[in-house]
Amino acid sequence: MCTRALVVGEVLWDVFPDATRLGGAALNFAVHLKRLGHAPRIVSAVGRDALGDTAGAQITSLGLDTTFLQRADRFNTGTASVQLGPGDRTSFVIERPAAYDAVDIPDATLTQIVQWQPSWVYYGTLFASRAQGRQVLHRLFDALPGTRRFYDINLRPGFESRELACDLLRLADVVKLNERELTLVCDWLGLPADPEGFCRAGSARFGWQAVCVTLGARGCAMLADGNYVEAAGVPVVVADAVGAGDAFAAAFVHGLVAAWPAPRVAEFSNLAGAMVASVAGAIPDR
Secondary structure, three states: OOOEEEEEOOOEEEEOOOOEEEEOHHHHHHHHHHHOOOEEEEEEEEEOOHHHHHHHHHHHHOOOEOOOEEEEOOOOOEEEEEEEOOOOOEEEEEOOOOHHHHOOOOHHHHHHHHHHOOOEEEEEHHHHOOHHHHHHHHHHHHHOOOOEEEEEOOOOOOOOOHHHHHHHHHHOOEEEEEHHHHHHHHHHHOOOOOHHHHHHHHHHHHOOOEEEEEOHHHOEEEEEOOEEEEEOOOOOOOOOOOOHHHHHHHHHHHHHHOOOOHHHHHHHHHHHHHHHHOOOOOOOOO
């Protein structure tokens, strides 16, 4: 079953020590969701610069609908310097403001979005960490009251606002986070620190329909439709972990749309994340 997903967030270039690759959590998620047979449209922006021209061409070549991809005059196309650590440890230095910080939703665009009738809205913390991004999200949420909201927390150093993340968690229907984020969120919200306790208590408090904690190479813990499961990771030789969580998130949504049982959703999501971790870059050619 094909689902329509409005994917709101960053398009940027990941600058590795040896290469520069197109990425950004929102774009990565949209690409993988498209490859799984769904219909995402990304709400983001690139600059009127060479990186923006190249990004736009590559996004089109990936088969994504660019109806809501904007060109920003004020800021350059986003970049993030990537430092790879051992295993799945990766750090980012993100240049802000960037073109995606200039996204605007005029009335005509909002009408187009509402008429398109997306079933899902995807969002993360980075895009919403500036006032303009928060305004865009709330404008979309107000216009799409019945649309399921998928929040991939994706905290980044320098953009880890407790107040913001807690507000975004309260707005979500489905939540994904990693172990490090679990520790922070449990402290912020006073929720149990173990994955099952967190999933159940968070769902009871906020009404989440599904929630998943990724555990790196150990797999994931997931609560979906009241069923809790832990699924072992898929052993791979890690090239770099950039974008693995975004592929996992797309597979998570795919499984929920297909109404698979929780064990199957978890196993499939682990497989998608492992596949991306086994190759360089967030968007594999295949």
